Amino acid sequence: NAGVMQNPRHLVRRRGQEARLRCSPMKGHSHVYWYRQLPEEGLKFMVYLQKENIIDESGMPKERFSAEFPKEGPSILRIQQVVRGDSAAYFCASSPPTFSGSGDTQYFGPGTRLTVL
């Protein structure tokens, strides 16, 4: 069973360009979470998605950022018109569909390191 896959692992963009980050959850997982890690900081929640639905995007900047998790294919985190402050590591995590109420484990991908020049 392959783990959570993210690509690309490293992405370099110039200011004003678009960045697309992809996340394929573990097989059988239907919940996807995106987190951002700024340099020397912990991870911060951005958005939680289930198939074709955004459940909570309270951690995502209101402008330029969007996320989707289509019925088929990976989850996509899209950043339009990137700025230097978007430089960070972006991690995706997935969890299985059953919610036990006791804190289902999230399995993390290796992350995409975005550098904005």
Place this chain on the structure above:
Amino acid sequence: AQSVTQLDSHVSVSEGTPVLLRCNYSSSYSPSLFWYVQHPNKGLQLLLKYTSAATLVKGINGFEAEFKKSETSFHLTKPSAHMSDAAEYFCVVSDLSGGYNKLIFGAGTRLAVHP
């Protein structure tokens, strides 16, 4: 609101000596708590998790953590450090207020292990 505070940003130990990474949490209900490890330029790996069963939780690679409600602490320990333990460690609490599992991360503790 749920939160975690990692009391040390950096910890340095000698190989073979005990490791203690401190974490205090704040929670309005019985929390689920986790420790994750992040090796340089790698993803996060779950070390262990507490979900209101035994208060002493054993994880991978010889790590364990004890949940102490009276002290609101969930410190991570290991009897004997290895060089391979050098990494960033995150204490994490689960925020279930939204009806789903949102992870709240501490700022991290960087563990250095010296020969």
